[in-house]
Amino acid sequence: MPAPPPVALTDDERRLRDGLPRPPPLRDVATTGVWVVEWRSEHGPRPGTALHRWLEPRHPGWSRLVGCQGRTDVVSAIKAATWFARDGKASPILHLEADCDADGLSGPGRDGATERIAWHELAPHLARLNLATRCNLVLVCTAGEGVAAQLAAAAGQRIACVAVIAPASAFAPAPAQWLIAIQRLYRCWQAGQPGLEEASVSLAPMRLEATSMPACAYAHLMDALLSATRADPATDARPRAAATDIAALLAGGDGTRASRSAGWPTLPRQLQRHWRMLFMADLYPANLVRFDFDARTAAWRILQARGLA
Incomplete structure (x- = not known):
């Protein structure tokens, strides 16, 4: 706990x-792509899938999509990103496409029932991925209020990531708003621009913010x-x-x-x-x-x- x-x-x-x-101040963060972990119902909106399909023709190979059915799959997807980062000397952005709040993530299990995984349970797995990126891991998630503080409190010997990018809200925005925002964000990042201001336009009155983990x-x-x-x-x-x-x-x-x-x-x-x-x-x-x-x-x-x- x-x-x-x-x-x-x-x-x-x-x-x-x-x-x-x-x-x-946080600076000199190196990223090489985005690893999208999608934990969503098959019958509802899937912004992660839409994001990957939008990115792939524009930047082939820059994004990878992993679909999950249960909390065990989420952990396995983070482990796969860790192996990829370690073997390829890469620094993928970890994009968690799931319902999240200050306590953790939730999504459907294989039986259809909702499952949850707490940030303090994810923190050791995130820390190993951050270690594989040489402390360059950027975490993108759908709601940011309290997330960075939870990860800081759960840190053991290694910090879970260097920045949390998310709406400054306890609740996720509507899927269509969120998809437009993250498309704008990644388009700006590909162009070497910050992107937070442009991405926030579609989230009003919410704002997309970057929280420094240091x-x-x-x-x-x-x-x-x-x-x-x-x-x-x-x-x-x-x-x-x-x-x-x-x-x-x-x-x-x-x-x-x-x-x-x-x-x-x-x-x-x-x-x-x-x-x-x-x-x-x-x-x-x-x-x-x-x-x-x-x-x-x-x-x-x-x-x-x-x-x-």
Whole structure:
């Protein structure tokens, strides 16, 4: 299960967070095509199929379409994209064509009944695909409100993707609106243009937005650290069980490695290492330029403000 969200920050905590070092803006994302995973009823609208048929004569071989009948097929389609990316040294955009919300995806099973798969269940599979793309995975889905935050909270050692492209809404737009929007988006991307503004025209009053996963992961980690370092409100004492808190922050709920050298003084170094692993700078040094920031200083400032360093 995903970690529970940190409790709301106070005004002082928000001011402290706003003054911390932060990662650079997302840039230099490399993509080589689009992998459309369609999980729709055979008897209803199928925007993914229509998109693939529209793209193929314009850009032969640029898109691939995988139809799914059940949650197991969705996972298998993501695994197939991972093998394709690894073997072909490719960076496909992952386009999830299914009903989605902040909790996960839903679609028909083989028996016709609706099935669901949660984002925290998909996150490990997405992270392996992101690893195969060298941290270049862009996720496109039909509704974006809360999706990036869920994926950031579910991150283990690797982040699930680098950006989520979706309408800024809890619910998907009408299929015809959505098809026009994604056609415009991919046409702009093929021409080397951003495309979000043009694609948003057909979605009004919704907007198509790009959410940076480094920014979401940063917000999740800093908010969680601010929460974990609070004094016990009952005793006004310093926080206890530093090992448990560090494990939850840096090991996705499995604190085996983090707890071996747990303690607040070790946290800045652990946080820096964890951030670099999230964005694969330990494997691909070029990612230091794309994603790295002074996580040690950020952690030390929080600890100093709490009287823990």
